[in-house]
Structure formats: structure tokens, C-alpha cells
Amino acid sequence: MYKIVLMRHGESTWNLDNRFTGWTDVDLTEKGVAEARQAGKLLKEAGFTFDLAYTSVLKRAIRTLWGTLDEMDLMWLPVVHDWRLNERHYGALQGLNKAETAAKYGDEQVLVWRRSYDTPPNALDENDERTSYSDPRYAGLKREQIPLTECLKDTVQRVVPAWNDTIAPAIRSGKRIIISAHGNSLRALIKMLDGISDADIVNLNIPNGQPLVYELDADLKPIKSYYLGDQEAIQAALQAVASQGKSK
Numbered sequence: 001m002y003k004i005v006l007m008r009h010g011e012s013t014w015n016l017d018n019r020f021t022g023w024t025d026v027d028l029t030e031k032g033v034a035e036a037r038q039a040g041k042l043l044k045e046a047g048f049t050f051d052l053a054y055t056s057v058l059k060r061a062i063r064t065l066w067g068t069l070d071e072m073d074l075m076w077l078p079v080v081h082d083w084r085l086n087e088r089h090y091g092a093l094q095g096l097n098k099a100e101t102a103a104k105y106g107d108e109q110v111l112v113w114r115r116s117y118d119t120p121p122n123a124l125d126e127n128d129e130r131t132s133y134s135d136p137r138y139a140g141l142k143r144e145q146i147p148l149t150e151c152l153k154d155t156v157q158r159v160v161p162a163w164n165d166t167i168a169p170a171i172r173s174g175k176r177i178i179i180s181a182h183g184n185s186l187r188a189l190i191k192m193l194d195g196i197s198d199a200d201i202v203n204l205n206i207p208n209g210q211p212l213v214y215e216l217d218a219d220l221k222p223i224k225s226y227y228l229g230d231q232e233a234i235q236a237a238l239q240a241v242a243s244q245g246k247s248k
């Protein structure tokens with residue numbers, strides 16, 4: 001049996017402002033930094049340790065990993081930064097306030113943009129200053145690999161290869177791993193792991209900074225999964241994430 005830990009980054013400045021974030025590289029708030037440390041404490045108390053860490057190329061996930069590993073005295077750990085673990089690209093919604101967008105377009109439309117499997121928000125214009133074309137961290141990518149918008153299906157199509165090419169082989173080789181990523185890149189991964197249908201994935205939300213343990217069998221199929229920590233607080237946090245896209 002293998003055990004892996006998935007974790008969404010701690011609260012970011014744009015989580016606090018309730019803005020669509022996607023590939024925008026915003027930092028953690030003080031609360032987010034504290035959540036990362038608290039996650040490390042919980043993992044240490046529960047007897048976890050790791051051999052290898054995966055994260056995205058976005059600082060809110062990277063800094064969360066730093067805080068967690070620091071708390072576990074594991075800052076020396078090898079870390080793989082993979083752009084394929086980035087948050088889902090939110091297209092032209094990036095930077096807009098979620099509740100204001102819901103007041104303008106309706107809660108239903110915002111739910112479709114936030115959680116549907118295959119309806120992407122409007123794309124950024126190629127000339128929009130918010131594109132990632134000139135960002136040096138994506139210099140190794142072909143232009144067509146850099147999204148202008150994504151639905152969850154598009155995110156699945158990059159997250160699953162990251163799993164198959166690098167993460168799954170590392171787990172099979174016996175490495176104990178932690179993945180620090182994002183709400184929707186983790187929804188993509190969990191959809192694949194748990195075989196969640198396109199319709200049911202709409203209801204899955206992930207709270208900030210809470211270690212989610214997956215126990216996997218020899219074929220890397222989930223045996224069970226559970227959040228560490230205060231279960232009531234986690235349920236409340238899940239509900240709060242679900243409500244972020246409502247006008248009131």
C-alpha cells in the first residue's frame with residue numbers, strides 16, 4: 001500500500017479578495033503562510049515523512065510547500081516544479097471578483113465557469129497583457145501549450161500526463177510523496193484517481209492548506225482518502241469555497 005498527500009495552497013491574496021486567479025502568480029496571505037505551517041505540524045504529528053515533493057510553478061503552491069516542509073524539518077527534500085500542476089487557466093475571468101461576476105452574469109453561469117467539466121470561460125485575447133507568453137518560466141513550452149483559457153477537461157489533459165510520466169513512477173519506486181498544488185489541478189487529479197464522472201465533479205471543492213491523504217493499492221487505485229485535522233472546520237471550509245461564486 002502507498003500513501004500520498006495532496007494539498008491545495010494556503011489562502012492567497014486573491015482568495016482573500018475573492019478574485020478568479022488561474023495562472024496569475026499571486027502570493028499567500030499571512031493566514032495562508034500559517035495554514036501551510038499548520039499542515040506541516042499535522043503531518044509531523046501523524047507520523048508522515050516524504051522523499052520527494054511535487055508542486056507547480058506558481059508561488060502560492062511553492063510557498064505553501066516551503067512552510068509545510070520547514071515545519072517538518074524537510075527543507076532539504078528534492079522538489080519537482082511542474083507547470084502541468086498549475087491552477088486551471090481562468091481565461092478572461094482572471095482578476096475579476098467572483099461575487100461581482102455572479103451579480104452580473106448570474107450564479108448559474110458562474111457555477112458553469114467554475115465547476116463544469118467542459119465549458120471554458122472566454123479566452124484571453126492573444127495580445128492581452130495577462131497572457132503568459134513572455135513569462136520566462138514557460139520559455140521551454142511551445143506557444144500552443146500555453147493556455148488562453150481552460151475548462152477542467154483541458155486541465156485533466158495536462159495533469160494526467162504529469163501523473164503518468166513522473167509522479168506515478170516515483171510512487172511505484174517507493175518514494176513517499178507530497179503534492180502542493182491548486183484547487184482545480186487537484187480536482188483534475190482526484191477525478192482521475194477516484195474515477196469521478198463529468199457530472200459529479202461539479203460538486204467537488206478543495207479547501208486551502210489541508211493535507212488530503214490518499215492510500216493507494218499496488219495499481220495506484222485509491223483504497224481510501226481523508227483529510228487530516230479538524231473535520232468540522234474542513235467541511236465549513238469546503239462550503240465556503242463552494243459559495244465563493246455566489247452573488248450573495
Ligand SMILES: O=C(O)[C@@H](CO)OP(=O)(O)O
Nearest residue numbers: 019020021022087114183
Ligand atoms: O480562482 C481560481 O483560480 C480558483 C482557485 O482559487 O478558484 P475557483 O475555486 O473559483 O475555481
